Amino acid sequence: MAQVRRAPLADQAAELLLERIRSGEWRLGEKLPGETTLAPQLGVGRSTVREAIRQLAGRGVLASRQGSGVFVTALDAPEDWDAVLRRAGIISVIEARIAIESEAAALAAARRTPADLRAIRRALARRAEHRFDIETHVDADTVFHRTIVAAAHNPVLIELFDTFTPRLREAMIDMLRIRKEFGGDSDHAAHAQLADAIAARDEVAAAERSRAHLLTLRDGLA
Amino acid sequence: MAQVRRAPLADQAAELLLERIRSGEWRLGEKLPGETTLAPQLGVGRSTVREAIRQLAGRGVLASRQGSGVFVTALDAPEDWDAVLRRAGIISVIEARIAIESEAAALAAARRTPADLRAIRRALARRAEHRFDIETHVDADTVFHRTIVAAAHNPVLIELFDTFTPRLREAMIDMLRIRKEFGGDSDHAAHAQLADAIAARDEVAAAERSRAHLLTLRDGLA
DNA sequence: ACTGCTCTGCTTGTCTGAGGAGTTGGCTCG
C-alpha cells in the first residue's frame, strides 16, 4: 500500500498530467485535450482539472488561452534548486561556490569600479567589527564576499552566489560553533589580501586568494 | 490606456497575493485568511481564489492543508533560471560556464575513475569524427565537456552545466557558421591536452587548459 | 479568384451552491 491517498486529487491529477507530458504524449507547443475531455479521462471533475492545470501553469509547464485551449510550454518542470542543494551535501555546494567565487574574484579585479572598491573596503571593515557573535559574523562575512561577486558585474554569477549562500549559512555557523575560534587576525589578513589584490587589478592573485580561503572552509566542513 | 491584453482574473489574483506576501503582510509559515474571506476581499469568486492559490502553490510560494488552512512556504517565487539566462546575455553565461567547468576539470583530475577516463576518451574520439556538420559537431563537443564535469562527481556542478549549455548551443552554432572554420587540428589538440591532463591527475594543468579553451570561445562570441 | 463578413461550435473563464473530509480547540464528563 502506497499511502492512504494523502495527496489531494488536484495534485494527483497534476502529477499524472506532468507524467504524460514527460512521456512525450504531446509535443512542445501542442494543445492538450479540452478540460471537458480531460476530466472524465482522469476521473475527476472539471474544476479539479482546472486546478491541476493552474498548478502546472505556475511551474511553467502549461499555458492556457481562453477560447483556444491549453498548450505545452515546457516538456518538464525546471529543476528545483532548493531540492538539488538539499540533496547534494555541503561539500558539493561549497565546491560550486569555490568555482563561481574564484572566477568572480578574477573578473572583479579586471572590472571593479571605484564605487565597487569602496563597497568592498566598507564590507571588510564591518566584517572586522563583528567578530564576537557567530551569526552576525557569518552574515557580515557573506556580505563581504557578495560585494566582490557584485564587482564582477555578471548577473549570472551574482544570482548563483545568492542561490548557494543561504544553504551554507547554517553549516558555517555550526562549524564555527564547534571550532570556537573565528574572526582571528590571520583570517582577517587573508580577506584583506583578497581585497588588495582586487584593488591592484591582479586577476591571478585575486582568484588564488579567494580559492585558498574557501578551500580551508571546505576542509573545515568535511 | 493600460493595455489591450487582459489577464485572467485568477492570474491577477495570484499576482496580487504574491505582492502582499512580498510586502510582508504574512510571515513565513503563517496562515492566510480562508478562501471565503479572501474571495470578497479580492473581489472574485471562491474558485478563482482557489486557482490563484494553486498557481502559487505550483511556484512553491504557498501550500494548503485540508482542514487547516493555506500557509506561506516562501516569501518570494524562486528566480526562474531560464529567465535569468535569457536576460543575462551570452557573455555572462559563458563566464559562468568557465567558472564551473575549469573548477570541474581540476576536481575531475583528482577524482576521475578509470570508467570516467574511458568515457572521456570515447567522447573525444566521437568529437573528432563529427567535424563536418556544425550542429552535430557542437553537440558532440558538449557531450565531451559534460563527461569531464561528470568525472568531478559533484551533482551541483553537473546540474549547473546542464542548465547553461542549452542556452549556449545556438550561440555556438551561430558563431561557427560565421567563422566557417571549426574542428581543426589545433582545436582538437587543445581538447586532447585537456583529456591528457585529467588522465595524468594534473589538477592545475586541467583547470588551465579548460579555462584557456573556453576563454577563446568567449572572445569569439564577444 | 479573392476579400471580407457573419455565424456557429468549441474552448477556457468565472461564479454559485452543495456536500465531503480533515483539523483544531473548547467543552463536558468521569
Added chain:
DNA sequence: CGAGCCAACTCCTCAGACAAGCAGAGCAGT
C-alpha cells in the same frame, strides 16, 4: 486534572450555468 467527544472551521470536490474569446466554415460581394 485528564480523556474523549463535539462543533466550528478549514480546504476539497463536484455539478451546473453562463460569459468571453477563438477559429474555421460558409456565404456574399467584388
